[in-house]
Amino acid sequence: MSSPSLVLPEHLSLQHHQTARDKVVSTCRLPAGTVILSVRSLTSMLLPREKGRRCDFCHSLAPQDRGRLQRCTGCASYWYCDAKCQSLHWRTHKKYCKHVNAFCAERQFDQLESHSKLDALLLTYVLAELSARRTETKEGDDLDVLMFVSLLPGPVEGMDAPPTCPLSTSHRPVQTASELFVRCGNNNFSIHSHLTTIAHGVFPLASRLFNHSCVPNAVAKYRIAHAKEAVMEIVALRDIVPGEEICIPYVDPALVETRQQMFRFTYGFACICPSCAAFKRIDTSQPAPDKAGLESLGTSLRKFVFQDPRPDKTRLPSSPVNLETVPVEISPIFRESCLTSLCESFSAFSHDGPFESALEVGLTILAFYVVIYPPNYPQIGIFPSHFPLEPGSFLCPPGMHLLEMAKTAWNAFITMEGAETQLSGLKLLLQVRAFLGLSRQIWAVIGPEGDEGGPLAEIQVLERLLSEQEPP
Numbered sequence: 136m137s138s139p140s141l142v143l144p145e146h147l148s149l150q151h152h153q154t155a156r157d158k159v160v161s162t163c164r165l166p167a168g169t170v171i172l173s174v175r176s177l178t179s180m181l182l183p184r185e186k187g188r189r190c191d192f193c194h195s196l197a198p199q200d201r202g203r204l205q206r207c208t209g210c211a212s213y214w215y216c217d218a219k220c221q222s223l224h225w226r227t228h229k230k231y232c233k234h235v236n237a238f239c240a241e242r243q244f245d246q247l248e249s250h251s252k253l254d255a256l257l258l259t260y261v262l263a264e265l266s267a268r269r270t271e272t273k274e275g276d277d278l279d280v281l282m283f284v285s286l287l288p289g290p291v292e293g294m295d296a297p298p299t300c301p302l303s304t305s306h307r308p309v310q311t312a313s314e315l316f317v318r319c320g321n322n323n324f325s326i327h328s329h330l331t332t333i334a335h336g337v338f339p340l341a342s343r344l345f346n347h348s349c350v351p352n353a354v355a356k357y358r359i360a361h362a363k364e365a366v367m368e369i370v371a372l373r374d375i376v377p378g379e380e381i382c383i384p385y386v387d388p389a390l391v392e393t394r395q396q397m398f399r400f401t402y403g404f405a406c407i408c409p410s411c412a413a414f415k416r417i418d419t420s421q422p423a424p425d426k427a428g429l430e431s432l433g434t435s436l437r438k439f440v441f442q443d444p445r446p447d448k449t450r451l452p453s454s455p456v457n458l459e460t461v462p463v464e465i466s467p468i469f470r471e472s473c474l475t476s477l478c479e480s481f482s483a484f485s486h487d488g489p490f491e492s493a494l495e496v497g498l499t500i501l502a503f504y505v506v507i508y509p510p511n512y513p514q515i516g517i518f519p520s521h522f523p524l525e526p527g528s529f530l531c532p533p534g535m536h537l538l539e540m541a542k543t544a545w546n547a548f549i550t551m552e553g554a555e556t557q558l559s560g561l562k563l564l565l566q567v568r569a570f571l572g573l574s575r576q577i578w579a580v581i582g583p584e585g586d587e588g589g590p591l592a593e594i595q596v597l598e599r600l601l602s603e604q605e606p607p
């Protein structure tokens with residue numbers, strides 16, 4: 136399918152890519168924090184666990200000051216902030232409102248696996264959106280639709296499209312459900328708020344432009360606002376030089392083992408980057424390290440990354456460290472099961488104590504992230520109960536690791552027993568300040584995203600508490 140002509144902002148240009156058709160490069164220097172592109176979704180779909188908590192149109196949380204969300208009286212299965220969001224959604228929702236409950240109750244839908252149910256609903260929404268646009272334009276497809284149907288198909292070509300909900304419309308899209316379905320899997324983004332996935336969305340221009348990198352120089356964030364469709368913003372993580380390709384991560388780079396499968400099965404390519412090549416040095420046919428092995432690898436990793444493994448001596452490295460530079464004897468710690476155990480321990484210790492153990496394990500996780508993620512990556516915390524992941528989704532709650540470390544050091548400080556010295560208290564306060572400072576630096580680059588509040592608001596609260604402890 137030929138591509139519609141692209142009108143790009145002046146700071147971007149499209150060039151040929153050896154295997155991924157095209158790539159987008161910067162035409163000038165783009166400083167860290169630049170919003171490189173801002174685009175609205177063609178369509179988006181709330182995840183089932185968010186239904187009734189968030190508006191089906193704008194995805195905002197139920198407003199606390201205005202009480203509960205309002206239900207669609209037609210199907211009673213879609214919820215809105217108010218009449219404004221409902222009427223904005225009605226242009227597409229009216230096409231399946233009458234049929235959606237019966238469709239979801241049918242055996243054919245009910246027997247699908249949960250990821251296929253999501254595919255079926257997303258495909259229904261794409262069909263409803265295309266049909267609404269045909270009704271509105273009467274002249275054929277608009278640029279967004281042409282862009283979507285010109286996207287590279289994923290590796291599901293030849294696979295049957297899932298069943299879709301019948302639509303009430305006299306303007307059916309000209310494209311078949313299969314033609315659209317093969318472009319949904321590899322061109323579908325997880326919309327997140329404070330790093331928690333809340334919805335999936337299709338953003339054709341972003342899909343057309345950005346290839347994947349395991350060490351990306353940009354990331355996608357989302358702006359959610361009442362009565363507006365979700366907006367994706369692509370933000371530069373570091374200064375990008377003229378002529379440099381701009382890439383985003385399609386999967387969480389911390390998934391060093393499963394990311395290869397996701398590239399192959401969801402996106403249809405094999406990643407040959409240096410980080411993926413370095414992972415091949417690890418013999419995954421061997422059992423993963425046991426508890427004692429993990430502890431000793433953790434100490435070695437902290438020593439390698441921070442020079443001094445003691446929590447109060449932590450300094451981030453001045454020169455870049457990455458998977459390629461990690462000594463091969465430490466590299467088994469990058470097995471995914473190790474990260475899961477570390478995160479489980481951190482979660483338990485930082486909740487119930489002992490906080491010193493939480494800080495030690497937390498530092499090992501931080502060392503892991505410093506190796507895996509590029510600078511200013513919003514340090515995604517890991518939540519082990521989210522395994523196994525849906526393809527293409529990111530590891531999400533409980534939020535940014537550095538902020539969790541600051542909170543843990545704060546909790547250690549406020550629960551200190553009388554016998555502990557003033558010096559220990561001072562050391563803990565220094566740690567709170569150091570972790571908060573690093574966290575603030577990252578969020579200053581990323582900027583506001585998702586719902587109101589979030590990490591920036593939490594940082595402010597902790598900064599205030601900290602200032603009350605310090606002499607004026």
Ligand SMILES: C[S@@+](CC[C@H](N)C(=O)[O-])C[C@H]1O[C@@H](n2cnc3c(N)ncnc32)[C@H](O)[C@@H]1O
Nearest residue numbers: 154155156157287321342343345346347402404
């Ligand atoms: C969202 S599209 C990227 C846009 C694409 N460059 C274009 O010209 O339309 C995703 C597809 O691009 C290809 N792709 C993206 N990143 C890649 C990479 N790092 N290496 C090889 N292929 C890649 C894969 O075929 C993938 O399914």
